[in-house]
Amino acid sequence: MTSSSDPEGFGPEPNVLVADEQESAPQEPNSIRRRSPAPWLLLTPAGLVILVVTVAPIIFLIFTSFTDYNQRSLFTGNFHGVGLLQYQTIFSDPDFWASVLRTLLFTATMVAGSVVVGMGVAQLLSRLGTVLKYVVTISLIFAWAMPTVASSVVWKWLFQPGYGVVNWMLTKLRIFGDLTNTDWANNTVLAYTCIWLLIVWQAVPFIALTLYAALSQLPQERLEAARIDGAGEWRAWRAVTLPFLRPTLLLVTILSVIWDFNVFNQIWLISQGGPDGTTSTLGVYAYKVAFVAFKIGQGSAISVITTILLLGLTAIYIRNLIRSGEDL
Amino acid sequence: MTTVAIQTGRPVRSASRRKRKWGTNTLAIVFSIVWLFPVYWMINTAFKPRPEVMTATPIFFPRDPTLANFNVAITQTTFLTNLKNSVIVVSGTLLFSIVLGLFAAAALSRFHFRGRRTIMVGILIVQMLPGTALLIPMFLVFNSLGMLGTYWGLMLAYVAHVLPFSIWVMRGFFITVPAEVEEAARIDGATTWQVLTKILFPLVLPGVIATSVFAFIAAWNDYLVAFTFMKDQSMYTLPVWLASFSTPQTGTDFGGQMAASVLFSLPVVVFFVLVQRKLVSGMSAGAVKG
Numbered sequence: 047m048t049s050s051s052d053p054e055g056f057g058p059e060p061n062v063l064v065a066d067e068q069e070s071a072p073q074e075p076n077s078i079r080r081r082s083p084a085p086w087l088l089l090t091p092a093g094l095v096i097l098v099v100t101v102a103p104i105i106f107l108i109f110t111s112f113t114d115y116n117q118r119s120l121f122t123g124n125f126h127g128v129g130l131l132q133y134q135t136i137f138s139d140p141d142f143w144a145s146v147l148r149t150l151l152f153t154a155t156m157v158a159g160s161v162v163v164g165m166g167v168a169q170l171l172s173r174l175g176t177v178l179k180y181v182v183t184i185s186l187i188f189a190w191a192m193p194t195v196a197s198s199v200v201w202k203w204l205f206q207p208g209y210g211v212v213n214w215m216l217t218k219l220r221i222f223g224d225l226t227n228t229d230w231a232n233n234t235v236l237a238y239t240c241i242w243l244l245i246v247w248q249a250v251p252f253i254a255l256t257l258y259a260a261l262s263q264l265p266q267e268r269l270e271a272a273r274i275d276g277a278g279e280w281r282a283w284r285a286v287t288l289p290f291l292r293p294t295l296l297l298v299t300i301l302s303v304i305w306d307f308n309v310f311n312q313i314w315l316i317s318q319g320g321p322d323g324t325t326s327t328l329g330v331y332a333y334k335v336a337f338v339a340f341k342i343g344q345g346s347a348i349s350v351i352t353t354i355l356l357l358g359l360t361a362i363y364i365r366n367l368i369r370s371g372e373d374l
Numbered sequence: 375m376t377t378v379a380i381q382t383g384r385p386v387r388s389a390s391r392r393k394r395k396w397g398t399n400t401l402a403i404v405f406s407i408v409w410l411f412p413v414y415w416m417i418n419t420a421f422k423p424r425p426e427v428m429t430a431t432p433i434f435f436p437r438d439p440t441l442a443n444f445n446v447a448i449t450q451t452t453f454l455t456n457l458k459n460s461v462i463v464v465s466g467t468l469l470f471s472i473v474l475g476l477f478a479a480a481a482l483s484r485f486h487f488r489g490r491r492t493i494m495v496g497i498l499i500v501q502m503l504p505g506t507a508l509l510i511p512m513f514l515v516f517n518s519l520g521m522l523g524t525y526w527g528l529m530l531a532y533v534a535h536v537l538p539f540s541i542w543v544m545r546g547f548f549i550t551v552p553a554e555v556e557e558a559a560r561i562d563g564a565t566t567w568q569v570l571t572k573i574l575f576p577l578v579l580p581g582v583i584a585t586s587v588f589a590f591i592a593a594w595n596d597y598l599v600a601f602t603f604m605k606d607q608s609m610y611t612l613p614v615w616l617a618s619f620s621t622p623q624t625g626t627d628f629g630g631q632m633a634a635s636v637l638f639s640l641p642v643v644v645f646f647v648l649v650q651r652k653l654v655s656g657m658s659a660g661a662v663k664g
Contacts, residue, residue, distance in 0.1 A: 084566045085481035089493070092478035092537060095470070099534035100500045103511035110511065120517055170402055178402045185409040191646035192413065193595040195613040196635040200416045203628050209428040211415060247409065308504050311597050315617055332506045337602060342510060349507045360502040364495055 104353070111347040117340035125343070132347040141323065142348065145331040149307065152238070152327055156306040159246040161299055164253025165291075169283075171258045183255070190251035198315035201244050205230045230316075234324040237317040241325065244312050249305070253298050260294040261287070293370050300363045307356060328352045416639075419632035420444070427629040443633035447619075453634075455608050456615040463525055463611060464593045467532040472586050475540035476578075480570055482541065483548035484556065501538045505598050508534055513602060523609050528600060532593045539592065540585050547581025548574065587649045591642055612638050 111132055119125040136142045167186070171179055192200075204212045207229040216225045230236040264287060272282040288295075310329045313319060319326035319334060326334065332352060336345025419427060420443050422436040447453060482490060512531050513522065521527035551574060559573045575582075597613040604610055610618075616638050619631045 082485070082487075082566065085485035085487050085490075088477040088481035088570075092474040092541060093493075095474055095533060095537060096497075096500060099512075099530050100503065100508060100538070103508050103515070103534070104503070106511040106515065107507055110514065115514070120514075123518060167405065170398060170405065173398045174402055175399075178399055181406050182402050185406040187647060187650055188413045188643065189409050190650075191643040192639055193591075193613065193642050195595065195597045195617050196416075196639045197412065199616060199619070199631060199635055200412050203419065203632065204412060204415060206628070209430075209432075209628075211432045214432050247412065250409075304502055310505055315597075329504060329506055333509075333598075336506065336510050337513075342514065345506070346510050349504065349510055352504050353507045356502060356504050357499065360499055363502075364498055367498075 115342040160249035167254035168257035186251035443629040447634040479544035
């Protein structure tokens with residue numbers, strides 16, 4: 047991602063990808079030797095470890111998704127192949143489809159919220175004096191640095207029925223009535239709002255600071271030229287700033303989609319996917335099936351599907367990374 | 375006098391500009407207050423004596439600040455045992471991931487060879503796998519090998535997450551070393567091994583340290599794996615301890631829990647501030663937050 051946050055782009059020219067695949071291409075300056083076994087020796091230890099701890103488990107996961115592995119199998123080690131049964135069960139289960147839909151909806155609203163606010167904050171940062179810029183950056187870094195478990199625990203306290211400070215403030219506003227004893231985790235919309243606020247709170251810093259870094263590379267002459275041509279602030283932004291930020295914006299959005307798709311801790315700790323499973327995303331749903339109900343075969347099948355969906359998103363991400371000039 | 379004369383040239387414009395400046399400044403202050411509020415509320419609660427924690431009207435500054443909550447968090451829970459577990463597992467993960475990752479990153483940045491691109495894409499894919507996808511098979515294998523609830527099991531699960539990420543980030547630091555440095559050493563007759571250990575590794579040391587910090591944060595913060603694998607309270611790591619925080623006498627005690635949150639977050643925030651700048655440019659490719 048060097049190219050977007052750092053326009054000088056440290057890596058060699060983007061077309062090195064092409065050059066690398068043509069044997070006739072001139073030798074790259076920073077390659078030690080083309081046919082040396084050295085890189086393979088250096089890669090072997092890490093490669094073996096990755097094979098053991100990630101590739102093998104994924105293969106085993108796919109295998110498990112075709113079996114009836116359950117709680118008893120954990121003790122006896124006995125399980126049987128059941129073919130596609132687990133997948134048939136999932137696909138005919140309305141809970142599964144509800145989770146898929148929910149995951150897509152949650153991801154979309156979370157990403158939209160964090161990208162819009164993040165963009166606003168990036169613009170804000172670029173218009174501030176030194177002191178206030180420092181203050182805003184510090185508050186962003188605190189929100190970013192907080193471990194998700196800690197922030198989820200703090201969130202539960204902020205939204206605590208009876209003594210939570212948010213309930214108290216909302217009651218003081220006198221718009222919504224008396225919310226003092228509102229239990230946020232016990233109502234689908236409220237639980238989701240609470241989780242959404244937490245996710246956006248933690249996601250905005252990365253997005254805002256990355257966009258701000260890109261924004262500070264924007265040639266001011268272009269904005270000046272647009273203004274001289276009579277463009278208002280909004281038109282100048284749409285015609286000059288937005289196209290300049292587009293590549294960075296795209297990468298940040300795709301990354302947010304992948305991250306928000308995978309959110310687990312915050313949902314688990316705030317609502318446990320409840321009430322009645324109405325805030326369970328695919329991750330939470332798979333976890334509950336595999337580790338609460340201990341239908342491990344079925345949980346594996348859900349995880350396989352989740353992985354496939356996520357691989358699709360990752361493919362989009364990698365394609366954009368390559369397109370933006372990242373030297374893979 | 376002259377300055378006044380110059381400014382009166384565009385009186386309307388400068389007035390509207392000043393108004394806009396006021397607007398952005400106010401917005402910045404409001405934003406900072408809103409964004410800092412959860413952190414402030416955590417710290418505020420942590421320093422309150424018990425009667426001030428749960429009140430009908432919240433108390434915005436502790437009237438009688440105390441360290442009692444921190445004392446409760448440290449002495450009346452399994453904090454020290456769980457801290458020890460976290461430190462052991464996180465250091466093991468770092469040692470593995472950074473050493474192996476350093477060699478792999480060197481291979482993927484300073485050499486051109488067939489298949490390099492495939493390997494890079496593979497690493498990116500591995501990094502983006504959903505949490506439960508590795509959790510289920512690892513749980514089954516460790517269960518049958520008797521490794522559930524052990525340091526080794528947890529460590530291997532973390533390496534799966536941290537090693538690909540470390541390779542990716544360290545590779546970014548290797549790329550910044552100019553080729554001339556390497557060529558000069560080569561002309562002086564240095565072997566590949568010498569170029570790596572005497573020239574490249576020292577040059578990327580700051581990057582290695584930054585990567586170690588990211589890796590530390592990722593492993594230190596994990597809740598999902600530890601919560602699933604470590605069922606015995608004496609084997610909990612700190613995130614699991616924090617999420618299930620309660621003291622035998624009072625059940626959920628928000629003063630104690632907020633003090634516990636402060637204790638748990640403090641090292642992360644300190645480290646994070648140290649490497650934050652590198653994170654903005656370098657982390658985009660790697661998912662740290664889980």
